[in-house]
Amino acid sequence: MAYQRKLEKDIRCPLEYGLDVFGGKWKSRILCVLSDGPLRYSALRDEMADVSDAALASALKDLAHSGMVARRQYEEIPPRVEYMLTEKGASTIPVLQHICHWAGQYHRTCDDAAPTRCQRCDYRGGSAE
Template structure:
C-alpha cells in the first residue's frame, strides 16, 4: 500500500476542503452519486466511463475515509454493495455546483475534444 513520504500539511479550511473533495475523480463521483444514488460499483464505474478500477477503488476508499460517502453491503448471494452520499457529502454538492457554474463561464465551449458531458448532470448553465 502507498505511504505518503510527508505528513499532510493543512493550514486552512480551504486546503481541507480541497483535500476532501478536490481532484479529478472525487468531485465527479460526488456529482454522479448526487444525481442518482445509491449506485453499485459497476453502475458507478459505467457512469465515470474513463476511470480505471484501481483508481475508482482507491478514490472510493478516500471518500469513505473522509465521511463523504457510505458503503452499504447486503448479505445476499451474489453479494451486493451500494454507495451513496452521507449528509456531509450532500452538503458539498451546492459548492461543487457553484464551482461548475463559475468554470462554465470561462471554459472554452467550442472545445470538441473534451465536451462537458459530466457537467450536464449538474445544470451548471
C-alpha cells in the same frame, strides 16, 4: 502493500482541507454522480465512463475515509455493495455546482472548446447564479 506517506499532511487552512477532500480528477465527479442516490459499484463505474477500476476504488476509499461517501454491503449471494453520499458528502453538492457554473462561464476564455456537460451536472451554459 499499502502506500504510506513519508510526511503527514500539513493542512493549515479550510480551503486546503476542501481541496484535499474533493479535489483531484475523480472525487468531485463521484460526488456529483452519487447525488441522485445510491449506486452499485458497476453502475457508478459505467456513469464515470473513463475511470479505471484502480482509480475508482482508490477515490471511493478516500471519500469513505473522509466521511463523504458511505459503503453499504448487503449479505446476499451474489454479494451486493452500494455507495451513497453521507450528509457531509451531500453538503458539497451546491459547492460543486457553483464551481461547475463558474467553470462553464469562464472556460471559453482559457480554451476555444466548450466544456462537455456531464450527464449529472446541471450546468446550462449560462452565468453563475
